[in-house]
Amino acid sequence: MRALQTLRGPLGICAVIMLALLLSTAVLAPLLWGDAAEATNTSDLNAPPSAEHPVGTDALGRDLLLRTLVATRLTIVLALGATGIALVIGVVLGAAPLLLGRRLGRIVIAAVNIAVAFPGILLALFMSVILGVGEFAAMWAIGIAGAPSFARFCQTLIAGIVERDFVAAARTAGQGRVRILIRHVLPNIAEPLIVNATIAAGSALLTFAGLSFLGLGVQAPAYDWGRLMMEGLSRIYLNPLAALAPGIAVVLAGLAFTLSGEVLAKAYAVETLPGAVSGARGRMRRLRESRAHARSAAAPGDGSDVVLEVRNLRVSLPGAHGAVSAVRGVSLTLGAGDAVGIVGESGSGKSLTALAIAQLLEEPLRVEADTIRFHGVELTEPDRTVGAKRTRRRLLGASLAMVFQDPMTSFNPTIRMGTQLAEVSRFHGGMTWKQAREQATARLGSVRIPSPEQRARQYPHEFSGGMRQRAMIAMGLMAQPTVVIADEPTTALDVTVQKQVLDLLTAMRRENGVAVLLISHDVAVVRQVTDRIVVMYAGRIVEEVSSDDLADAARHPYTRALIAAVPDMTTDRDAPLATIPGRPVGPADVPAGCAYAARCPFASARCRQDDPALAPAADSADPRHRVACWHPVTSAADVERAEAPVPTAALPITAAGERRS
Numbered sequence: 001m002r003a004l005q006t007l008r009g010p011l012g013i014c015a016v017i018m019l020a021l022l023l024s025t026a027v028l029a030p031l032l033w034g035d036a037a038e039a040t041n042t043s044d045l046n047a048p049p050s051a052e053h054p055v056g057t058d059a060l061g062r063d064l065l066l067r068t069l070v071a072t073r074l075t076i077v078l079a080l081g082a083t084g085i086a087l088v089i090g091v092v093l094g095a096a097p098l099l100l101g102r103r104l105g106r107i108v109i110a111a112v113n114i115a116v117a118f119p120g121i122l123l124a125l126f127m128s129v130i131l132g133v134g135e136f137a138a139m140w141a142i143g144i145a146g147a148p149s150f151a152r153f154c155q156t157l158i159a160g161i162v163e164r165d166f167v168a169a170a171r172t173a174g175q176g177r178v179r180i181l182i183r184h185v186l187p188n189i190a191e192p193l194i195v196n197a198t199i200a201a202g203s204a205l206l207t208f209a210g211l212s213f214l215g216l217g218v219q220a221p222a223y224d225w226g227r228l229m230m231e232g233l234s235r236i237y238l239n240p241l242a243a244l245a246p247g248i249a250v251v252l253a254g255l256a257f258t259l260s261g262e263v264l265a266k267a268y269a270v271e272t273l274p275g276a277v278s279g280a281r282g283r284m285r286r287l288r289e290s291r292a293h294a295r296s297a298a299a300p301g302d303g304s305d306v307v308l309e310v311r312n313l314r315v316s317l318p319g320a321h322g323a324v325s326a327v328r329g330v331s332l333t334l335g336a337g338d339a340v341g342i343v344g345e346s347g348s349g350k351s352l353t354a355l356a357i358a359q360l361l362e363e364p365l366r367v368e369a370d371t372i373r374f375h376g377v378e379l380t381e382p383d384r385t386v387g388a389k390r391t392r393r394r395l396l397g398a399s400l401a402m403v404f405q406d407p408m409t410s411f412n413p414t415i416r417m418g419t420q421l422a423e424v425s426r427f428h429g430g431m432t433w434k435q436a437r438e439q440a441t442a443r444l445g446s447v448r449i450p451s452p453e454q455r456a457r458q459y460p461h462e463f464s465g466g467m468r469q470r471a472m473i474a475m476g477l478m479a480q481p482t483v484v485i486a487d488e489p490t491t492a493l494d495v496t497v498q499k500q501v502l503d504l505l506t507a508m509r510r511e512n513g514v515a516v517l518l519i520s521h522d523v524a525v526v527r528q529v530t531d532r533i534v535v536m537y538a539g540r541i542v543e544e545v546s547s548d549d550l551a552d553a554a555r556h557p558y559t560r561a562l563i564a565a566v567p568d569m570t571t572d573r574d575a576p577l578a579t580i581p582g583r584p585v586g587p588a589d590v591p592a593g594c595a596y597a598a599r600c601p602f603a604s605a606r607c608r609q610d611d612p613a614l615a616p617a618a619d620s621a622d623p624r625h626r627v628a629c630w631h632p633v634t635s636a637a638d639v640e641r642a643e644a645p646v647p648t649a650a651l652p653i654t655a656a657g658e659r660r661s
């Protein structure tokens with residue numbers, strides 16, 4: 001609505017009127033006056049302006065006003081053609097990093113940046129000399145000359161879109177790069193591109209007039225405004241209007257395009273104001289319910305049928321002094337129907353682990369592993385053939401689903417919900433659109449979205465935050481996956497919706513036998529839906545323990561601190577909330593020895609020297625319980641010490657003299 005108001009403003013009205021006049025002249029003038037503009041009159045050659053010929057006549061006695069009006073069509077068509085060429089080439093070049101990968105894409109973008117440094121008119125002249133004279137050669141010359149600036153603009157727009165979760169989800173679903181570009185990226189950059197193209201059309205018009213004026217553009221007997229200006233210039237002192245009339249037409253048409261572009265840009269900016277986007281995140285709260293409820297609701301698999309096996313996964317990223325390790329030797333196994341949680345503070349490497357498993361990390365991040373085996377297919381082996389690549393893509397797309405933290409960025413805002421869900425079945429199930437849409441509606445209903453038929457016809461912004469998250473899970477289930485990786489799926493949701501999403505994950509396991517890998521910083525949330533919990537710190541696993549036994553059996557001081565940091569119904573409200581002193585270690589600052597030593601109340605000289613290996617926990621009844629600690633917490637006194645609240649005054653002082661929290 002606010003965009004409409006912008007169009008109704010004085011500038012908008014002016015732009016609309018000018019553009020309407022220009023386009024109607026382009027359409028009607030050749031029909032109404034085409035023959036009259038070609039009619040020669042030997043008795044009235046080079047006549048000055050008069051009542052009969054307001055702008056005079058040319059050397060063959062043809063009326064110059066009519067010729068100027070008739071030339072509108074060719075001038076506009078050629079300018080729009082040149083803009084279209086610039087737009088298409090620019091989009092292809094700007095999408096190079098997406099289509100060709102970062103390395104090749106960077107080379108293309110470097111070449112584009114060099115081309116942008118040349119003034120457009122010089123580039124157009126240069127291309128025109130290469131391509132030869134004539135209107136079509138000039139159109140291509142101007143189009144090619146305009147492409148670099150479009151390419152740079154597109155590259156910036158595309159870079160902002162490819163980071164969004166719905167593009168990652170499309171990748172996980174096995175969609176190819178061209179399809180992602182056409183289906184998910186271009187619709188989201190269409191508006192600013194059109195605005196830019198409208199403004200560029202004005203510039204193309206001026207450049208075309210310039211080339212025709214120089215004799216490089218339109219050739220006789222055809223004529224555009226530039227050619228009319230060139231012909232009128234020879235009599236500028238006798239009849240200045242002969243050159244001025246097409247010149248004024250060029251200025252007015254350029255102004256019409258530029259004004260329209262400006263108004264569109266303003267309207268577009270109004271539409272995309274942050275406040276105009278619905279679905280603001282709800283405030284994060286913690287949910288803590290009894291473990292008994294989660295245990296009775298869950299139906300874990302027996303773990304005998306391994307669907308995912310990860311051994312010694314490493315992820316590194318470039319740092320100031322060489323590569324730094326963000327994930328250090330993570331190993332985990334997921335059986336059919338299993339539910340494993342990965343917990344840890346921000347920067348612990350849990351999300352990177354999930355993205356590496358889903359094959360969603362790209363350069364400059366480097367992923368290495370002894371094995372990442374998904375349904376028996378080794379994902380660490382390079383795709384040597386197109387067939388192998390396709391098979392792997394199909395396997396991941398059909399059997400692995402990702403649920404991201406922010407459902408607003410997980411959906412393509414320009415496509416209806418039902419269509420987005422149906423695409424998965426179309427792509428992987430080979431269904432017709434009708435069947436896929438029916439399944440999409442059924443899936444929306446199965447995740448307890450009311451009026452699913454109506455909701456399927458709506459866009460993502462028309463869904464509430466909780467509904468979007470459930471729709472994301474429904475989309476994950478469209479291809480009937482065997483593994484769902486949920487990365488902080490409840491972080492942005494309020495308590496009620498959080499519970500609905502967790503119940504849904506539990507129901508998925510029970511009803512579909514889907515294995516769940518749940519990533520969260522919230523131990524309480526993870527405990528409700530998982531069988532085992534993997535605790536990560538500074539990029540490595542420091543403990544793996546049964547969810548049921550977490551509170552009683554956790555041995556690592558960091559795990560104990562995480563448990564203590566979540567208040568429950570028995571927490572003393574008068575006592576200070578437990579906190580973990582200090583800050584998590586960044587990938588570039590991992591010290592020698594145990595990375596947790598600086599924050600650990602049990603740290604010894606040995607801890608600061610040697611990093612403990614992840615080994616079976618001594619005296620644990622659970623053979624799968626593993627812990628990496630030289631002094632695991634075993635006695636009640638140790639538990640109390642590990643979970644004791646840290647008074648602010650006791651927090652260590654940073655190098656900058658600030659008290660850490």
Ligand code: SF4
Nearest residue numbers: 594597600607629630
């Ligand atoms: S190894 Fe030492 S510093 Fe590390 S968690 Fe165990 S006791 Fe603490």
